[in-house]
Amino acid sequence: MQTQSLWEHTLTFFPQFLATLRERVAPDATVAVIGASDGRLVLPLAAAGYRVVAIERDALALHGGNVRLPGDSEAHATGLIDRLKLEELHARVQVIEEDFLEGGPLDVPCEAVWTSCSWHYSANHHRPLAEFVDRMQRLVRPGGVFGAEFMMPVERRHHLVEHYTSPERLRHHFPGDWDVLLTLRTNEFTERPHVGQLHDHTHRMGLLLAARSSASTHRL
Structure with missing residues (x-):
């Protein structure tokens, strides 16, 4: 990519999610990214040939x-x-500027959905x-993929x-019509300063990938 994300050098399980997409969904499938931020993981999906629905409410990120x-x-x-626009990928991405939790039902059923460390924000x-x-699960069509990486507890709070x-x-x-494909976790690790966290800090991260049964009833 010609432009770098603010989060370019932070740890991610995104390669595991991308590998699962390549195994389970069509090359031009639609993938929803919840908490799209400045596109750190949206742009690679679009560049790989997927259609992307990017959901983000932060005006600065957008x-x-x-x-x-x-x-x-x-x-x-x-x-x-x-x-x-700079990467000439805008035609492959639909940007939805709204709060994922506060908006009405999202009529954007997808073959896959992904979020990266978004639900732990206060x-x-x-x-x-x-x-x-x-709400994420409801976006996934039967036979589709759910992926989330998330922060695990480190401090007492x-x-x-x-x-x-x-x-x-x-x-x-x-439960039911979902099959958990993969779970991973890190040990505690120190991350260098970045935007929003200007000093060295400690994280612990987890991953869960799941597939929805192809026979399940879609609920939107």
């Missing part, structure tokens, strides 16, 4: 603006919409984690918030 960087400096960040704690997961979860707890949200 339209760009000035951000504070580690070292107490500022820079202009390019937003998702301009990055798509702005999403006003609704139960089960609601976030359920995290254990009081269900949105910092684990693969084992998350499994309980996938």
Whole structure:
């Protein structure tokens, strides 16, 4: 990519999700990305040939603006919409600028859905984690794929918030017509400073990939 995301160098399980897409859905399938941010994972999906529905409510992530960087400096960040134009990928991506939890039913059934560390943000704690997961599941057509990477508890305060979860707890949200394909977790690791977190900090991450039964009844 000619333009870099603000999150370019943060750890991700996205390669595992992309490999699962290649195994299970058509090359031009539609993939919804919840919490699309500035397109760190949207642009690679579009470049790989998928049609993408990018759902994001943060105006700076979508339209760009000035951000504070580690070292107490500022820079202009390019937003998702301009990055798509610069990479000539805008025709493959539908951008929906709204709160995923507050909007009405999303009429965008997809072959796959993905989110990267979005539900642990405090702005999403006003609704139960089960609601976030359920809304994602409802977007997936029968035979489709669900993918989420998420923050696991590290500090004591995290254990009081269900949105910092684990693969084992998350499994309980996938009964019946769902088949959990893969779960992974990291040990605690130190991440270098980045936008929004200007000092070294400790994370622990998990991954869950699931497939919806091809015989299931779609619920929108």
